Amino acid sequence: MKRGFQIRTVIIGLSVLAAFAPTLTVEPVEAATATTTFQVTATVNATCLISATNLAFGAYTGTQTDATSTVTVTCTNATPYNVGLNAGTFSGATVTTRRMTGTDANGLAYSLFQDSARTVNWGNTVGMDTLAGTGNGAAQALTVYGRVPASQFVAPGSYADTITATASFSLVATGISPRATRWKAAGSK
Numbered sequence: 001m002k003r004g005f006q007i008r009t010v011i012i013g014l015s016v017l018a019a020f021a022p023t024l025t026v027e028p029v030e031a032a033t034a035t036t037t038f039q040v041t042a043t044v045n046a047t048c049l050i051s052a053t054n055l056a057f058g059a060y061t062g063t064q065t066d067a068t069s070t071v072t073v074t075c076t077n078a079t080p081y082n083v084g085l086n087a088g089t090f091s092g093a094t095v096t097t098r099r100m101t102g103t104d105a106n107g108l109a110y111s112l113f114q115d116s117a118r119t120v121n122w123g124n125t126v127g128m129d130t131l132a133g134t135g136n137g138a139a140q141a142l143t144v145y146g147r148v149p150a151s152q153f154v155a156p157g158s159y160a161d162t163i164t165a166t167a168s169f170s171l172v173a174t175g176i177s178p179r180a181t182r183w184k185a186a187g188s189k
Contacts, residue, residue: 044076045076045171046075046076046079046135046169046170046171047075047076047079047169048073048074048075048076048079048081048135048167048169049073049074049075049167050071050072050073050074050083050166051071051072052069052070052071052072052144052165053069053070054069055068055069055112055144055146055163057110057146057148060108060148060152060159062150062151062152063150064147064148064149064150065147066118066146066147066148067146067147068143068144068145068146069143069144069146070141070142070143070144071083071085071141071142071144071165072139072140072141072142073133073135073139073140074135074137074138074139074140075133075134075135075136075137075140075167075169076135076137077135077136077137078135078136079134079135079169079170080132080133080134080135080169080170081132081133081134081135081167081168081169082126082127082130082131082132082133082167082168082169083130083131083133083142083165083167083168084122084123084124084126084129084130084131084165084166085112085122085123085124085144085163085164085165085166086124086163086164086166087124088100088161088162088163089161090107090161093107093161095112095121095122095123095125095129096111096121096123097109098110098111098112098161098163099161100159100160100161101159101160101161102154102155102157102159102160103154103155103156103157103158104154104155104157104159106154107154107159108148108154108159109148109149109152110146110147110148110149110161111146111147111149112144112145112146112163113144113145113146113147114131114144114145115145116143116145118145118147122144124166126168130168135169
């Protein structure tokens with residue numbers, strides 16, 4: 001009898017449901033979204049990196065001796081720069097009369113040039129004797145042409161100097177004053 005009662009209850013429930021079915025409506029559920037935007041910004045300041053290889057003249061025998069070094073400058077795209085080379089560390093040296101310190105008190109004279117003909121001195125006064133360029137975002141190799149002139153009969157021994165290469169560039173776009181990046185040869189005296 002219990003089972004019969006359960007079946008009748010289910011049948012009655014289905015009948016009631018069927019009676020109300022035409023009046024029931026199912027609405028589709030709509031998803032809601034909200035969006036926003038935000039800015040992504042960056043300020044790129046003009047900058048330069050500078051490095052160099054050592055310049056080694058090797059054994060000097062009293063004859064003119066030439067050698068080269070490479071200064072590498074990497075500046076942000078479209079950044080104008082000037083690369084200068086100082087006088088070195090010998091007391092009284094200038095950018096046109098450089099000398100290596102060694103066993104002879106007078107040192108060993110040498111010169112640094114911007115061109116392979118060794119006629120354009122490379123100094124450190126912007127607009128006068130520096131090498132100008134414009135950054136392109138990639139490393140730019142600049143050759144330093146060195147020369148030890150003939151007929152220097154100094155005391156035998158080792159001679160060395162340390163040159164500081166400076167890349168000068170402007171940060172005008174950001175309102176910051178000009179800045180320089182300096183490089184000294186590693187392992188130099």
